[in-house]
Ligand SMILES: Nc1ncnc2c1ncn2[C@@H]1O[C@H](COP(=O)(O)OP(=O)(O)O)[C@@H](O)[C@H]1O
């Protein structure tokens with residue numbers, strides 16, 4: 001349900017921390033965590049791990065900020081809460097009404113944000129009364145401000161509801177949204193190194209790689225897993241030995257230009273389809289004549305990334 005299990009190299013401490021968090025929530029506590037790191041560092045991979053390990057005992061609520069919805073107040077919160085709205089009736093009337101108005105279920109003046117926050121907290125507590133709840137909020141940098149305000153508010157008030165909230169935010173892009181999560185414990189992801197980085201590189205470079213070349217590739221990518229997996233793709237050992245050249249924009253900029261080169265070699269219809277898919281932040285793009293997505297509503301969480 002949450003994608004294939006990827007063997008993660010060099011994240012033992014991080015996995016242990018996620019395991020600890022999950023077990024304390026299973027035991028009746030609540031907990032929150034913000035995972036930070038540059039693009040490609042493995043934030044989504046850690047959330048996927050958390051989702052996979054939480055099942056089947058936990059209910060998993062997993063969403064991701066959508067860049068094209070970043071200016072729509074409450075769009076992210078709507079994505080998050082929509083599957084739980086069956087519990088709305090259990091909330092105190094002012095909270096019920098605040099959430100209903102925020103989501104356009106009933107008319108009324110713009111709701112008090114404090115009440116929307118309390119309502120969301122109550123809703124999570126209601127849902128978690130049946131079984132522990134693992135909330136995974138990816139791509140915080142693309143959440144609308146109102147939603148990240150509310151989700152940060154809720155995460156800071158968790159007590160003993162059996163709710164976990166794990167956020168993932170891209171360094172350098174999350175800006176103000178990261179500020180909205182102030183006060184929560186932070187896990188900062190840096191590059192993988194040493195044996196782990198070499199093992200990761202070996203998964204994409206066939207044959208034996210000269211240890212010196214290997215170390216240089218790791219150094220040039222800063223141990224960024226995405227860069228380690230993508231940059232050597234299609235390169236011969238001799239090309240790899242020559243290195244990637246100066247990395248003015250860092251490993252991720254290199255990966256982007258690498259993708260651009262690979263894209264330019266694809267047939268024109270394939271490139272057009274990829275352009276359409278890239279422009280469709282909700283992930284519902286389909287080739288003409290292809291099957292319709294099962295739901296066109298904004299409440300459908302995007303699939304694992
Ligand atoms: N520690 C790791 N070991 C192996 N593969 C990894 C590791 N971390 C990330 N990856 C892989 O690298 C790619 C980028 O990771 P991802 O989680 O999407 O990064 P982010 O969400 O931080 O941008 C994915 O293909 C992921 O499976």
Ligand SMILES: [Mg+2]
Pocket residue numbers: 043044045138139305
């Ligand atoms: Mg990600």
